[in-house]
Amino acid sequence: MENEKLLYIHIPFCDSKCNYCAFNSYTNLNHLKKIYFEALKKQxxxxxxxxxxIYTVFIGGGTPSTMPISFYEKLFSLLSPYLSNTKEITIECNPNVSYEWLKEIKNMGVTRISFGVQSFNKEKLKFLNRNHSPKQAINAVENAFKAGFENINLDLIYSTAMDTKNLLENDIKTAFSLPVTHISAYSLTIEKNTKWEGDFSKRKYNEDMEIWFIEKIKEKFFQxxxxxxxxxxxxxLGYWEGKEYTAIGAGAVGFKKCKMKNEKLKMKRYYTKQDVYKYLKNPTKYKFEHLFDEDIKKEKVFLGLRSIVGFDESILNEEEKKRVDILISENKLIKKENRIFSKDFLLAxxxxxxxxx
Ligand SMILES: C[S@@+](CC[C@H](N)C(=O)[O-])C[C@H]1O[C@@H](n2cnc3c(N)ncnc32)[C@H](O)[C@@H]1O
Ligand code: SF4
Known part of the structure; x- marks a missing residue:
């Protein structure tokens, strides 16, 4: 369809700040929640x-489930003229969300729910500074299922200093016992501007355990x-396929064709103001990032090899194609109808x- 885009909406509010998290999210700006809608509307x-x-919507954060249902009523009434052919609407939630909230958000047309569970181990949740208990995480998934959600994700974090095979196995067992259709499993990264900045003792990297953990998840879910x-x-998938995406909200990042003075139409990335006050003042003040053809090509190869998306061989030059042939002969890549796919995403x-x- 002409002018079909993905839409990302950023909600920069959280109830508490996790030790590892560098997302653009704040616990002390709740008083701005009401006027935040007006800025989103303007943008x-x-x-x-x-x-x-709109092809798909992803409402992420921060913690979108910290916003009241009345906020989403207004938001969906803005978006509804563009949603008649929308394939998926995802919202991220903290597991402390109520059944009533889940039921109401389902009735508004949200099709996919994603819970930031991280672990079902009480001590590990404390270590990460999560504000939910294992029981709340279990209840949240069960409530989402009861509310009628057929697509339920939970996020897990691994390679933390607390992890043992036993702990991770329990996390997987619990996840497998719940009505979830998707797992996102993230290896802990130590980020700047977090409580754990520079403290690599919080991460325990063990390649064998990472591979073991991924293989365990693959026993039930397709990677x-x-x-x-x-x-x-x-x-x-749309991001990795290189589709255009509109992004609204503080610190959101979009990707679209645009034209600057004396320039041809080009793909550009744009960034809204990260600071919530600045965003509220001027929600359409963007910083544009010029993307060179080489940058776009690298992204296509990299994102394609990290996923089932693959990439089209025709974007490569002759020398690059020769190197792809070497990797095919070594059984690291496969070629299907001129698309190249990786046999092991970890090697991307x-x-x-x-x-x-
Ligand atoms: C925006 S949050 C999810 C929704 C909600 N804010 C929550 O946490 O419940 C996105 C996910 O990113 C992951 N994440 C954030 N920072 C991370 C880090 N430093 N290392 C690994 N995973 C991280 C977590 O699994 C988190 O659930
Ligand atoms: S992981 Fe989620 S809940 Fe924790 S600070 Fe980040 S965005 Fe907020």
Whole structure:
């Protein structure tokens, strides 16, 4: 369809801040929640001019479940003219969300729910500074199922200092016993501007255990990307396929064709103001990132090799194609109708660097 885009909406509010998290989220700005909608509306009214249909929506954060249902009533009434052919609407939730909230958000047309569970182990949740208990996580998934959600994801974090095979096995067992259709499993990264900045003792990297953990998840769920297993999330697949995405909210990042003075139409990435006060003041003040053809090519190769998306061989030059042939003969890559796919998503970095030098 002409002018079909993915839509990402960022909610920068959280009830508490997790020790590892560098997402653009705040616990002390709750008083801005009411006026946040007005800024989203302003930005959407500009962006919608380029859109006929929204392919998928992803409401992420921060913690979207900290917003009241009345906020989403207003938001969906803005978006509804563009949602008639929408394939998926995902919302991220903290497990402390209530059944009533889940039921109401389901009735508004949200089709996919994603819980930030991280672990079902009480001590590990405390270590991460999560504000929910294992029981709340279990109840949240069961409530989402009871509310009628057929697509339920839970996020897990591994390679933390607390992890043992036993602990991770229990996390997997509990996840498998619940009505979830998807797992996102993230290896802990130590990020700047977090409580754990610079403290690598919080991470325990053990390659054998990482591989073992991934293989365990694969016993039940199909791996379609380095960190994602199960019924694929169409929105995320869209990112990896290089589709255009509109992004609204503080610190949101979009990707669209645009034209600057004396320039041809080009793909650009744009960034809204990260600071919530600045965003509220001027929600359409963007910083544009110019993307060179080489950058776009590298992204296509890298994102394609991390997932089942693969990439089209025709984007490579002759030398690069020769290197792909070497990797095919070594059984690291496979070729199907001119598309190249990786046999092991974990090698995506190294293979991209080898092909593109
Ligand atoms: C926006 S949060 C999910 C929704 C909600 N805020 C919550 O946490 O319940 C996105 C996910 O990113 C993952 N994540 C964030 N920071 C991470 C880090 N430093 N290392 C690994 N995973 C991380 C967590 O699994 C988290 O659930
Ligand atoms: S992981 Fe989720 S709940 Fe925790 S601080 Fe980050 S966005 Fe907020």
């Amino acid at each position: 959407w009214n500009v962006e919608k001019k380029d859109i006929d249909n 379609y990307e380095i960190s994602n297993f199960g019924n694929p999330c169409l929105h995320n 970095d190294a293979i991209t660097n080898f092909i593109l030098v």
